[in-house]
Amino acid sequence: xxxxxxxxxxxxxxxxxxxxxxxxxxxxxxxxxxxxxxxxxxxxxxxxxxxxxxxxxxxxxxxxxxxxxxxxxxxxxxxxxxxxxxxxxxxxxxxxxxxxxxxxxxxxx
Numbered sequence: 311x312x313x314x315x316x317x318x319x320x321x322x323x324x325x326x327x328x329x330x331x332x333x334x335x336x337x338x339x340x341x342x343x344x345x346x347x348x349x350x351x352x353x354x355x356x357x358x359x360x361x362x363x364x365x366x367x368x369x370x371x372x373x374x375x376x377x378x379x380x381x382x383x384x385x386x387x388x389x390x391x392x393x394x395x396x397x398x399x400x401x402x403x404x405x406x407x408x409x410x411x412x413x414x415x416x417x418x419x
Contacts, residue, residue, distance in 0.1 A: 369412045369415065369416055370416070372408075372409070372412055373409065373412060373413060373416065373418065377399060377400075377401055377405075378401075378405075378409045380399050381395055381399050381401060381405070381406055381409045381410075382409060382413050382418060382419070384398055384399065385406075385409075385410055385413065385419055386419060392406045392407055392410070
């Protein structure tokens with residue numbers, strides 16, 4: 311094949327790729343529309359919940375869990391850092407901090 315023929319096929323391939331790209335882009339926008347319509351309908355009938363539909367736990371319920379009650383006991387004793395309490399109770403430092411914040415708000419510490 312000569313160089314001119316390659317150039318001709320190259321242009322055709324480029325136009326073909328652009329056409330396929332536009333079709334794919336259009337199809338993707340249609341998919342997004344259908345998804346958002348479905349989510350909207352689910353929200354209207356109350357089936358779409360942000361937290362999976364679980365009821366939110368009250369602060370008292372959080373502190374009454376066995377592991378969290380153990381954390382509160384160690385925090386009341388004093389002398390332990392958050393990380394030490396986390397190791398003693400096999401909880402994460404984030405959980406210990408959350409429990410401490412709730413306990414302080416409720417006046418349990």
